Amino acid sequence: MELALTPVVAGIIGYVVDRIAGTVPLFAIIFLVLAAVGTFIKMYYAYDVKMKAHEAESPWGKAQALAADKAKEQAAGQKDNPTDDALKPQATRPRRDAAADHAAADRAAANHLVNGADHA
Helix, strand or coil: CHHHHHHHHHHHHHHHHHHHHCCCCHHHHHHHHHHHHHHHHHHHHHHHHHHHHHHHHCHHHHHHHHHHHHHHHHHHHHHHCCCCHHHCCCCCCCCCCHHHHHHHHHHHHHHHHHHCHHHC
16 A cells, blocks of 8 residues: 555645646656655565564574674673783784894804803
């Protein structure tokens, strides 16, 4: 009923506006098209809401919702207590300098050669 009645009423209103303004059936066509498009958009969103509710009640929808809740809880727990260095912000992570690491290894090797293998 709504699908047929809304564009017809909008067309009649457009016809009345055209008669008052003295124009060709410009407003009637515009109002008719806008009403039809608006009705289809409204029907689409109403259908989408009903289908999402239907899927949420189904067994597979409940399993997906449970899995999504678990994933959110795990993500929230990791954000609150980062235990891995990769999860910490860049400023709090210790910086590794490759040149300093090589220099330390070179010093250790030189000390080993100077002091000899006996003193290691």
